[in-house]
Amino acid sequence: MKDLTNEIIELIRRTSSNLPKDVEDRLRAAVEKEAxxxxxxxxxxxxxxxxxLSRKNSTPICQDTGTPIFRVHYPEGWSARKLREQIxxxxxxxxxxxxMRPNAVDAVYDKNTGNNLGGDxxxxxxxxxxxxxxxxxxxLMLKGGGxxxxxxxxxxxxxxxxxxxxxxxxxxxxxxxxxxxxxQGCAPxxxxxxxxxxxxxxxxxxxxxxYDKIGTRNADPELAKLEERLTExxxxxxxxxMGFGGQTTVIDTKITGLSRLPASYFVSVxxxxxxxxxxKMVVRGEEVEYD
Ligand code: SF4
Numbered sequence: 001m002k003d004l005t006n007e008i009i010e011l012i013r014r015t016s017s018n019l020p021k022d023v024e025d026r027l028r029a030a031v032e033k034e035a036x037x038x039x040x041x042x043x044x045x046x047x048x049x050x051x052x053l054s055r056k057n058s059t060p061i062c063q064d065t066g067t068p069i070f071r072v073h074y075p076e077g078w079s080a081r082k083l084r085e086q087i088x089x090x091x092x093x094x095x096x097x098x099x100m101r102p103n104a105v106d107a108v109y110d111k112n113t114g115n116n117l118g119g120d121x122x123x124x125x126x127x128x129x130x131x132x133x134x135x136x137x138x139x140l141m142l143k144g145g146g147x148x149x150x151x152x153x154x155x156x157x158x159x160x161x162x163x164x165x166x167x168x169x170x171x172x173x174x175x176x177x178x179x180x181x182x183x184q185g186c187a188p189x190x191x192x193x194x195x196x197x198x199x200x201x202x203x204x205x206x207x208x209x210x211y212d213k214i215g216t217r218n219a220d221p222e223l224a225k226l227e228e229r230l231t232e233x234x235x236x237x238x239x240x241x242m243g244f245g246g247q248t249t250v251i252d253t254k255i256t257g258l259s260r261l262p263a264s265y266f267v268s269v270x271x272x273x274x275x276x277x278x279x280k281m282v283v284r285g286e287e288v289e290y291d
Contacts, residue, residue, distance in 0.1 A: 001082055007281060007288050008090035013099045014290055015140045015279040016065050018055045022214040023276045030188060030248040040246025047274055062275045065100045066142035068123035071211060076132040084125055091116045091123050139211050139280040147273035150181035156265040165265040167226055170195055177269040178234045183243035186273035188251045194268045196258035206268040209254035211278060218255055227253040
């Protein structure tokens with residue numbers, strides 16, 4: 001099995017310093033929606049300058065390089081254990097090269113490990129086996145702490161919000177999460193929402209949908225409609241970029257539906273900040289492609 005440590009370091013560099021084009025395009029379009037001279041437009045213009053400079057200098061887009069979350073689709077016959085070792089080696093090396101800030105802090109002893117390696121949980125790595133003739137795909141998302149702090153999970157029915165166990169209830173709690181995030185979490189944001197599951201799977205799936213490109217709609221027309229509606233209605237709340245007021249609070253919403261127990265109805269909202277760092281590498285034989 002090929003050693004991909006250097007290629008994974010390059011994946012980390014690209015993810016940390018170069019926002020995907022679909023995100024950048026959506027943020028650029030948002031600048032034009034804000035009034036000339038407004039604080040909202042100023043904040044977005046600063047964000048755009050920051051994005052360009054980071055790409056040019058290969059420096060992190062934000063000082064918080066976030067929780068690294070890998071999703072690995074590995075062909076049958078590859079070793080997940082060896083891939084984990086390579087990913088961890090690449091993360092330590094990328095931290096030395098300053099593509100990542102040392103972010104792994106032992107929560108019990110309050111000690112930063114200095115190399116972005118904690119126990120098996122940091123970086124977070126999720127493996128899925130695919131057929132032997134499929135390429136190896138490694139996706140990486142860097143999820144900032146500020147936006148992670150404003151993620152929320154609701155157990156429906158939620159009497160205070162008048163939210164029942166249906167899509168109307170999901171809409172109410174999702175808008176509540178956006179409202180409560182205002183001024184924190186570095187808007188404009190992207191909402192990843194999962195409906196159902198247990199508490200753990202619900203949060204995991206609400207993040208997994210964030211690997212999809214901006215504008216990807218759920219195949220279920222009802223959920224696709226709700227995705228569009230939530231983006232539109234979030235933008236009517238007037239929270240705006242970095243909470244300065246304005247038209248752009250959320251640039252996209254992605255929803256996934258899961259199975260649930262008859263007794264439970266969880267809705268998890270993962271909030272991703274404008275620094276929506278998400279990249280992938282695809283390995284076919286000797287060839288490595290980055291997206
Ligand atoms: S929430 Fe995002 S943009 Fe804000 S500080 Fe954290 S990583 Fe940076």
